[in-house]
Amino acid sequence: MDIVLEGLGLVFEPFNIFLILCGVLIGVLVGALPGLSSPIAIALLLPFSISLEPVQAIAMMSALYCAGTFGGSITAILINAPGAPPAVATAFDGYPMAKRGEAGRALGIAAISSVSGGIISLIIFLIATPYLADLALRFRPPEYFALAVFALSMLATISGRSSIRNLIAGAVGVLIGTVGIHLTTGVERFTFGYPEMTDGIHFVPVLIGLFAMSELLKQSQTLSVVYERITAVVVKLPSREDFNKIKWTILRSSGIGTFIGILPAEGATVAAIMGYNEAKRWAKNKEDFGKGDPVGIAGPEAANNAATGGAMVPTLALGIPGSATTALILAALIMHGIRPGPYLLRETPEFIYAIFGAMLIANIMFLVIGLVGAKFFSRVTLIPRTLLWPSVFAFSLVGSYTYGSSLLDVWIMLIAGVIGFLMARHGFGAAPLVMGLILGGLVEESLSQSMIMFDNNWFKFFESPIVVFFFILTTTSLFWPVISPWVRKLINRNVSESA
Amino acid sequence: MQEPDSDPTEADEKPQRSAIYSLIHGTDLWLTLIILTVCGGLYYVTSGFDEVPQILAQNITPEWFPRLLIWVIVFLALLLPIEHLFHARGKKHLDEDRRHRIKPMAVVTAGLLTLVVASMQWLGTYLTMIFLCIALPMLWGERRLKVLLPFAIIFPTIVALLFTQVLKVYFEPGIFGLGLR
Numbered sequence: 001m002d003i004v005l006e007g008l009g010l011v012f013e014p015f016n017i018f019l020i021l022c023g024v025l026i027g028v029l030v031g032a033l034p035g036l037s038s039p040i041a042i043a044l045l046l047p048f049s050i051s052l053e054p055v056q057a058i059a060m061m062s063a064l065y066c067a068g069t070f071g072g073s074i075t076a077i078l079i080n081a082p083g084a085p086p087a088v089a090t091a092f093d094g095y096p097m098a099k100r101g102e103a104g105r106a107l108g109i110a111a112i113s114s115v116s117g118g119i120i121s122l123i124i125f126l127i128a129t130p131y132l133a134d135l136a137l138r139f140r141p142p143e144y145f146a147l148a149v150f151a152l153s154m155l156a157t158i159s160g161r162s163s164i165r166n167l168i169a170g171a172v173g174v175l176i177g178t179v180g181i182h183l184t185t186g187v188e189r190f191t192f193g194y195p196e197m198t199d200g201i202h203f204v205p206v207l208i209g210l211f212a213m214s215e216l217l218k219q220s221q222t223l224s225v226v227y228e229r230i231t232a233v234v235v236k237l238p239s240r241e242d243f244n245k246i247k248w249t250i251l252r253s254s255g256i257g258t259f260i261g262i263l264p265a266e267g268a269t270v271a272a273i274m275g276y277n278e279a280k281r282w283a284k285n286k287e288d289f290g291k292g293d294p295v296g297i298a299g300p301e302a303a304n305n306a307a308t309g310g311a312m313v314p315t316l317a318l319g320i321p322g323s324a325t326t327a328l329i330l331a332a333l334i335m336h337g338i339r340p341g342p343y344l345l346r347e348t349p350e351f352i353y354a355i356f357g358a359m360l361i362a363n364i365m366f367l368v369i370g371l372v373g374a375k376f377f378s379r380v381t382l383i384p385r386t387l388l389w390p391s392v393f394a395f396s397l398v399g400s401y402t403y404g405s406s407l408l409d410v411w412i413m414l415i416a417g418v419i420g421f422l423m424a425r426h427g428f429g430a431a432p433l434v435m436g437l438i439l440g441g442l443v444e445e446s447l448s449q450s451m452i453m454f455d456n457n458w459f460k461f462f463e464s465p466i467v468v469f470f471f472i473l474t475t476t477s478l479f480w481p482v483i484s485p486w487v488r489k490l491i492n493r494n495v496s497e498s499a
Numbered sequence: 500m501q502e503p504d505s506d507p508t509e510a511d512e513k514p515q516r517s518a519i520y521s522l523i524h525g526t527d528l529w530l531t532l533i534i535l536t537v538c539g540g541l542y543y544v545t546s547g548f549d550e551v552p553q554i555l556a557q558n559i560t561p562e563w564f565p566r567l568l569i570w571v572i573v574f575l576a577l578l579l580p581i582e583h584l585f586h587a588r589g590k591k592h593l594d595e596d597r598r599h600r601i602k603p604m605a606v607v608t609a610g611l612l613t614l615v616v617a618s619m620q621w622l623g624t625y626l627t628m629i630f631l632c633i634a635l636p637m638l639w640g641e642r643r644l645k646v647l648l649p650f651a652i653i654f655p656t657i658v659a660l661l662f663t664q665v666l667k668v669y670f671e672p673g674i675f676g677l678g679l680r
Binding site: 048050051161162164165167168171172174175178182184185186187188189190213216217218220221223384385386387389390391393394395397398401402405407410411414417418421424425426427444447448451452455456482 | 526530534541544545548549551555556557558559560561562564565568569571572575576578579582585586593595596597601602604605608609612613615616619620624627628631632635636639640641646650654655658659662665666667668669671
């Protein structure tokens with residue numbers, strides 16, 4: 001109990017509360033702005049966070065992560081342009097409700113559902129993280145290698161259109177991670193004579209390039225897009241009738257969202273779509289969906305915010321990020337000299353409770369800010385893109401330079417941005433590359449150590465049941481796109497037979 | 500029906516060629532070739548890594564892991580031209596984001612940003628930001644000078660002050676020596 005209070009005490013310091021408030025405001029803002037998203041904002045925050053204490057930096061980023069997911073729903077409801085991908089499903093019913101003059105009601109339902117999902121997932125986060133960390137204490141290098149490969153394969157399969165392309169992106173990320181001095185032998189690899197690269201390619205400029213710069217290039221192609229806007233009225237909290245209608249959906253979607261979030265993949269977006277589909281499947285009046293049904297707003301909103309708490313579980317307990325945004329939070333932790341994983345929980349458990357506290361405060365803050373300021377946040381889309389994106393690039397420029405005070409980093413950011421833009425065009429995801437880059441060190445280290453332990457005998461990997469378990473999961477996830485139609489057919493046949 | 504004087508081999512070739520075209524995705528074939536070329540180059544680079552004594556390497560030489568990754572990438576890249584066969588919606592599914600050509604504005608924007616980064620060493624960070632905040636909005640069609648000029652001066656100044664004064668970051672002063680220290 002003392003540790004819990006100590007952790008929460010860290011967050012309740014005035015300066016930390018101020019940073020959480022900043023994180024929430026930035027999160028809701030970037031969430032509301034189509035094109036900008038929480039990964040971009042966190043990538044741009046990374047260089048700033050160097051000057052902060054680790055708890056402060058992570059608290060601010062976690063708050064931004066939660067608030068960014070909600071921010072996207074404001075523009076999804078008011079202008080049918082989800083500010084962030086997780087809010088896509090919110091627009092299905094949120095916009096029609098707003099169109100018939102009930103924008104305030106739609107925003108209120110979204111806010112309450114989002115906060116409820118977030119808080120439920122945080123409770124699960126608090127309970128599950130120590131258990132998972134305890135389990136992870138039994139992991140040796142082979143188990144860690146199998147887990148990292150599973151994480152990469154999951155992300156490749158669930159995110160984007162093509163698992164093959166995402167796997168290539170993940171492998172490229174790991175390959176970029178090999179640049180610099182080889183730890184075992186001290187040999188320089190892929191440094192091409194640049195002394196700045198002996199420490200490896202800093203991931204801050206790569207992340208800024210992949211997320212911010214590539215989005216800027218994408219935006220340069222859509223300068224003429226104009227959004228149809230619905231004037232927001234006063235946001236209303238859900239009525240008793242509405243609440244009775246959505247309460248079970250919130251609970252169900254929170255469970256789905258937390259579970260999806262824990263899996264290493266593009267958590268919030270997948271969770272939101274699953275939350276919407278499940279809400280529709282359980283609904284009595286399915287024909288109301290798409291016409292402004294409150295359950296159609298509550299389902300995805302509770303799920304997408306629940307995924308944020310879920311995604312923090314593997315990030316902190318195992319050091320394996322649960323989404324692109326948590327991969328960036330993991331990068332921030334590494335930058336501050338902290339390696340998340342079971343030992344973090346054993347040595348500094350108060351850190352986990354501090355993050356829990358920060359996310360809890362963030363949820364309450366964005367409920368208030370969302371209810372009071374929705375009208376204002378819907379107006380941020382009025383900021384001309386001709387000024388917004390140059391500002392983003394100015395931050396990218398300075399941010400990537402700041403990290404190593406090197407112009408080479410700025411060039412790396414630029415190149416990463418152009419490559420990221422071309423990759424996205426051809427279906428290669430940025431998230432698997434980032435995950436590969438961040439996990440690269442762990443993958444190489446654990447594989448090398450395993451091979452030394454096993455005297456170069458690959459078959460010895462299969463002597464560990466945990467490794468076999470992860471390899472089975474990896475194989476299933478890799479072949480899921482091929483086997484899923486058969487599984488679906490089998491389920492449908494069983495259902496029709498039993499009916 | 501085949502005409503009596505036409506070349507029979509030519510007529511047979513056409514359906515064969517279209518069958519190959521439907522099996523292999525043209526754009527992805529190019530992608531594969533690019534990836535294979537890059538992988539070939541990187542593999543060659545790994546052959547130039549310093550050699551280490553066996554006792555130090557313990558069978559895990561510095562090039563072992565990068566080469567393993569390169570082989571994985573090569574194997575996956577070889578699947579790209581036929582990947583559309585595994586998707587229910589085929590080529591359409593994979594071509595959704597590249598249906599339209601890259602707009603010239605994106606290319607010009609990338610060119611301008613390259614120029615901005617290249618000028619950073621000479622102009623210094625602060626002036627580069629001012630240059631960026633004027634050039635990019637103008638390129639994107641912003642013509643309201645009353646908006647543009649204050650933005651181009653105030654925003655970079657705030658960013659520069661934040662980084663130099665609050666975060667104590669050293670800025671490239673450039674030839675004009677403007678480092679805002």
